[in-house]
Amino acid sequence: MTAMNQALNFLLVDDNPEDRALVMRELGREFPDRRFCHVTDHKRLTLALDRGPWDLAVTDYKLNWSDGLKVLTAVKARWPDCPVIMFTGSGNEEIAVQAMKSGLDDYVLKSSRHHARLAAAAVLALDRARERRALREAQTRHQQLFERVPVGLFCVALDGRITEANPAMVEMLGYPDRQTLLKVDAGDFFADATERRRWLAAVQRSGVVERFELRLRRYDGKLIWTEINARAVKDERGRTRHREGSAEDITSRKRAEEKQRNSREQLRALAAYQQSVREEERTRLSREVHNEVGQALAALKTDLFSLEKTLTEGASPASLDSALERLKGLPGAVDGIMSTIRRIATELRPPVLDDLGLEAAIEWQIEEFQERTGIPCEFDSKVRDPKLDPDRATAVFRILQEALSGIVRQARATRASIHLSEEGDKLVLEIQSNGRGVAGRGISVRRSLDLLGMHERATMLDGEVNVIRHEGEGTSLGVRMPLQRAGEKN
Known part of the structure; x- marks a missing residue:
């Protein structure tokens, strides 16, 4: 990348005006839209650092009032992201190594055959600085996500040590703080050794497990149901380095599922029981209708047939008197039948x-x-x-x-x-x-x-x-x- 989309602010630290002009000419070719701030003494350096930020600093090593290593230290202390290039003709390899160890981005000699390298070094330094910022921002976002996500996140070494756990994981397992949790062997969390072996076998077999349900033991000893999503992180040779994943407390869901199962079983039992009760009620009603109403009606029918026979076959006066007495008893028999029917109806719905x-x-x-x-x-x-x-x-x-x-x-x-x-x-x-x-x-x-x-x-x-x-x-x-x-x- 050789062109910038916005004006860049360059800090130029050099006592020699001709050398500063050289730097401006070389960088101006690569960066048309740029501004230079010239620093020729300690006071101007202090003012410039306060006025930043700066996109790039170019400094000589030998200065009448300081040296390039001190300038490097001052710039990095105030603006850590600002790349620094040392453009000098008075340094040596030892100084270059010392400067690079202190955070110098590049070292370019002030010789005619190296002048062209200055712009290339600046482009490379700016690109690296941009990459460092992007990486740091990504790491910050990742860390914020790790800290704030409401699901437990963890990382476990092969020997069982917990190397990472986010606040949600600490809270889910009821530990007072992260450090206390990190001192515990991961195997101690498993409520059942068989469940642990199943989980480890699943991770080892496929490298990834999804929605694996198992019970974990909290800090207070209580057991909770969790849903685990995890994967084995491997090196370039395919060997497992560690395991990482997420854990979610699903105890409430498991209880709800258990309650739902119990409810379904109860409803099935209730339905069967109600059917049994209905059959019992039908049997009872059938028995009452047959034994009481049916028998009473049969007796009434017999009496009516007997009366009909007596009245149609020219019965004697004595037989007629007997028939008359039986006839007087029929309303009572009918009343009894009606009473039984009313009782049965009342039992069904008063x-x-x-x-x-x-x-x-x-x-x-x-x-x-x-x-x-x-x-x-x-x-x-x-x-x-x-x-x-x-x-x-x-x-x-x-x-x-x-x-x-x-x-x-x-x-x-x-x-x-x-x-x-x-x-x-x-x-x-x-x-x-x-x-x-x-x-x-x-x-x-x-x-x-x-x-x-x-x-x-x-x-x-x-x-x-x-x-x-x-x-x-x-x-x-x-x-x-x-x-x-x-x-x-x-």
Whole structure:
């Protein structure tokens, strides 16, 4: 590169005006757009250095007031990036070597056959200075990226020493500072020796591993899940020098995945359980319809056939009297059948829930529960408007039914209390019993699925179900649901 795109500032240090003119002529040919600052004493040098920066300094070695080595030192101390060329006729090889060791960029003799070299040396010195600046800026950017990137970065020697770790890596592993981390052998971080061998084998086999999941041990001893991307850095002979890469804490993601897996398993179990419950309910209804309604209808049909036969075959007065008595009993039999049908229909969905609302339905269910089980229940309602959204009312009512069934099947309670209230924009149903509770260690699979079913009912309507076991005092089950009144739109 021999042409510059902008004006260059050259510092020219020489006592001899003819030599300064020579430098200006030679450099002017290569750099048309340039400015020179002439320095002929120490004062002017100090002023010039303060006025910088300078793109290039050209100095003689022998000066009346100093020497080229001192000028070199002064320039580099003030402007480290400024290249310096010594253009002299009074130096020697020893001085040249000393100057080069001190940071001199080039050494050109003041002889006619070397004059042309001055411009070439200047071009080369400027290019090298530009490359050094670019390299330093790139290193600075790299270091800033290394320090600021939110992902852990590391470099590990073949003997297991950690040679580099950025702040994110230090923070992820919970170490107080980088130096403490660098004192630890990398092998000590692995929670499982088998995982470490798998990781090392993968790096050695392909040279690169991507999204490798393994557990690492933090400074406090806790284990975290990490995702590692790493590569083996090799020399020109293909031998591994060290390993470097990134590590990201994915513990939260792994927990979420585990929770999702558990949820899927629970949902599958719940679906199977609900199907089983539906089949049980169908079987029960079929049995009740067949055994109670069917048998009652069969008996009624038999009586009707008998009456028809008696009335059409010229029966005796005594037979007619008997038939009349049987006829009087038919309305009662029909009433019994209708009562059974109403009971079955009520079990499927109590009409009181649709006709009178949630509060009345809960009251009816509690009375029915007390009569059926003999377990006394208290009911307290503070709901200001019992006519709630039908979906929410149905969900709350079904949860109540399931909870009461659980009290009988699992809790072995001798008393219960039910409270219905409002807290802000929430409908709150609380069911308390003095039994052993649903949160005990002996909870059955069926009861667990019952609870899961309650949770699902509530969750579908943005509600929640909480179970709290009070040691020695029984259990409370709380339902909270957004309060949306009948007739309101979502």
